[in-house]
Amino acid sequence: MSKSAKAVEPAPEPYGDVVSRLEEMVAKLESGSLSLEESLKAFEEGIRLVRKGEKLLNEAEQRIEQLLVDEEGREAVAPLAVGGRPAASAAPRAAAANKAPVEEDVPF
Structure with a gap:
């Protein structure tokens, strides 16, 4: 790779998309149709989404x-x-x- 080529960072996921994905995850968990293993995976993903949303909000707060x-x-x-x-x-x-x-x- 040449020095002039720059690594392109992916754009951060919009906050609204994070919230939508989290709402979907909560709906799946509340449905009661997931197995224990699927529920644990959905819960873990939900925690990751909550943390990502908090990070996005903190970054926005710092910029305002x-x-x-x-x-x-x-x-x-x-x-x-x-x-x-x-x-x-x-x-x-x-x-x-x-x-x-x-x-x-x-x-x-």
């Missing part, structure tokens, strides 16, 4: 970021919190990091 723009038009990147909204502390921290410190009257 929301772009925030502070009052002065500077961009700051903050992680996306549950529910699709920035974490409550993310926006103030991002804005505070880009602002000049404010002097306050301190009694001492």
Whole structure:
């Protein structure tokens, strides 16, 4: 193989496909029509699918970021919190990091 030829990695299985396969596996197990050995194999495959789905979700979560723009038009990147909204502390921290410190009257 020449240096210019690159190994092509297979594309990851879409999350929806993993969930569909897992649902099929659960239906087979719930039907009660499988032998003990077939049930064990289906259960093992189901566990592999659950782990694959969790991995895909974790990878997606790591990639999701929301772009925030502070009052002065500077961009700051903050992680996306549950529910699709920035974490409550993310926006103030991002804005505070880009602002000049404010002097306050301190009694001492």
